[in-house]
Amino acid sequence: MNSLWLTNQKIFENNFENNSDIETDVCIIGAGIFGITCAYYLTNLGFKVTVLEKDFVGSKTTGHTTGKITSQHGLFYKYLSDAYDEKFAKDYLTANENAIKNIKDIIDAENIKCDFEYQNNYVYATTQKEYDALKLEQEALDKLDFNCDFVTKTGLPFDAKGAICFKNQAQFNSIKYLDGLCKAIVSKGGDIFTRNSCL
Numbered sequence: 590m591n592s593l594w595l596t597n598q599k600i601f602e603n604n605f606e607n608n609s610d611i612e613t614d615v616c617i618i619g620a621g622i623f624g625i626t627c628a629y630y631l632t633n634l635g636f637k638v639t640v641l642e643k644d645f646v647g648s649k650t651t652g653h654t655t656g657k658i659t660s661q662h663g664l665f666y667k668y669l670s671d672a673y674d675e676k677f678a679k680d681y682l683t684a685n686e687n688a689i690k691n692i693k694d695i696i697d698a699e700n701i702k703c704d705f706e707y708q709n710n711y712v713y714a715t716t717q718k719e720y721d722a723l724k725l726e727q728e729a730l731d732k733l734d735f736n737c738d739f740v741t742k743t744g745l746p747f748d749a750k751g752a753i754c755f756k757n758q759a760q761f762n763s764i765k766y767l768d769g770l771c772k773a774i775v776s777k778g779g780d781i782f783t784r785n786s787c788l
């Protein structure tokens with residue numbers, strides 16, 4: 590299946606076939622969102638960073654994501670609270686909320702046009718069994734003092750027995766985002782070398 594993000598989209602490329610020896614402070618292998626985000630932060634801290642990508646930027650997992658930037662990942666907070674404890678679940682939730690803010694801050698700082706939009710995120714139930722599990726998840730979230738809503742109307746084009754809504758979540762085009770990050774890294778003295786182009 591083709592990825593929406595990788596279709597007809599020209600992205601950052603810089604073929605490394607013809608380059609000779611390079612000196613660098615940090616070498617990062619892989620230009621997915623993780624490698625490129627690390628490269629961005631390290632470049633901003635003043636390190637000379639070189640990223641080596643065997644294919645093209647975002648070509649693997651990052652280029653095939655759903656494009657959601659959320660703290661809600663199925664029914665995860667009941668699981669985390671039970672398997673670890675409420676503090677662990679709360680720390681995880683806080684880190685996820687901070688990540689949404691960090692991505693938005695980077696987009697604003699670097700003026701990256703990547704179709705970022707704030708959206709509500711829903712986990713929904715269509716059966717009684719799912720509904721019961723959803724109620725337990727809501728109880729776990731209430732204990733974490735997180736402001737989310739248990740709703741019965743979602744705006745989705747099908748009926749749901751119930752849903753948990755996280756507000757101020759987001760979506761974006763992950764490849765346009767990486768393209769903007771790559772340009773920022775290179776403009777600040779970093780190097781990113783890829784092997785193949787997307788198109």
Ligand SMILES: Cc1cc2nc3c(=O)[nH]c(=O)nc-3n(C[C@H](O)[C@H](O)[C@H](O)COP(=O)(O)OP(=O)(O)OC[C@H]3O[C@@H](n4cnc5c(N)ncnc54)[C@H](O)[C@@H]3O)c2cc1C
Binds near residue numbers: 622648652653655
């Ligand atoms: C179907 C699906 C949907 C998802 N949807 C979402 C979502 O909506 N929101 C969300 O937050 N997360 C989502 N995720 C998870 C998220 O996409 C991944 O956690 C994230 O993209 C991983 O990024 P990465 O940089 O670690 O890996 P990758 O994007 O896979 O990057 C690794 C890079 O390293 C390169 N590489 C590997 N080996 C070498 C080597 N030896 N030399 C040079 N380069 C090398 C690869 O070519 C690749 O480009 C989804 C995952 C999947 C599978």
